[in-house]
Amino acid sequence: MTTTCLVVMGVSGSGKSTVARELADRLGWQMAEADEFHPEANIAKMRAGTPLTDDDREPWLRKLRDWITEHDEHGEDTVVACSALKRRYRDLLRESTARVRFVHLSGTGQVIGDRLAERSDHFMPPGLLGSQFDALEPLADDEDGTAVDVSGTPEQITDTALRALGLQEDAR
Ligand SMILES: Nc1ncnc2c1ncn2[C@@H]1O[C@H](COP(=O)(O)OP(=O)(O)OP(=O)(O)O)[C@@H](O)[C@H]1O
Numbered sequence: 001m002t003t004t005c006l007v008v009m010g011v012s013g014s015g016k017s018t019v020a021r022e023l024a025d026r027l028g029w030q031m032a033e034a035d036e037f038h039p040e041a042n043i044a045k046m047r048a049g050t051p052l053t054d055d056d057r058e059p060w061l062r063k064l065r066d067w068i069t070e071h072d073e074h075g076e077d078t079v080v081a082c083s084a085l086k087r088r089y090r091d092l093l094r095e096s097t098a099r100v101r102f103v104h105l106s107g108t109g110q111v112i113g114d115r116l117a118e119r120s121d122h123f124m125p126p127g128l129l130g131s132q133f134d135a136l137e138p139l140a141d142d143e144d145g146t147a148v149d150v151s152g153t154p155e156q157i158t159d160t161a162l163r164a165l166g167l168q169e170d171a172r
C-alpha cells in the first residue's frame, strides 16, 4: 500500500521544524529534518550568507526523495521539514513512490523575520530571508496539499493542516 509523506515547506524561519515535529508526534509518523541531508558545503555556504543555487539543491533533494521512498518501501508514513521553495523541487520529491503532500507555511517577511531575529542557535542567517522569498513559488492549487498561515501557535497550525488534509481523525 502506498504510504504518505507530508512535506512541511516554506522559507527559512516559517516554522517547518516546529510544525513537522508536532505533526509527526500527533500522527505517530517518522520525521526527517532536511537540514540534516545537506552536504557540508551547502551548510558552509548558507552560514557565510550566500543563497544556494538549483545545482546546490539538486543532490540534497534527491537524497531526501530516496529517504522518502525507502520508508515507503517499508510501509512507513513520514513527515519531512524541507523548504521545497520551487515547484521543480517539489516535482523532484514527488518522484518518490510515496504519496507526497505539502503543507506550505506561509507568512509575511515581517512575522517570519521577527522570529528569525530571535533565533540564535541556527546556521541560517536572517539576512538570507529575502533570497528565500525571491526563490519561493507558493504551493499551487493543482498541487496536493494545503497552505496554512503561520500567525497561530504551532498547535493551531497543526490542527488546521490536519483538518485540511483530512487526517484529523487519524490523529486523535
Ligand atoms: N507558530 C509559531 N509561533 C511562534 N514562534 C514560532 C512558531 N513556529 C516556530 N516558531 C519559532 O520560530 C523560529 C523558527 O522556527 P523553525 O526553526 O521551526 O523554522 P524553520 O522553518 O524550520 O527554519 P529553517 O528553515 O531556518 O530551519 C524558532 O525559534 C521557533 O521556535
Ligand SMILES: O=C(O)[C@H](O)[C@@H](O)[C@H](O)[C@H](O)CO
Binding pocket: 011, 012, 013, 034, 035, 052, 057, 082, 083, 084, 085, 124
Ligand atoms: O533551500 C534552501 O535554501 C535551504 O533548504 C534552506 O531553506 C535551509 O536549509 C533552511 O531553510 C535553513 O534552515
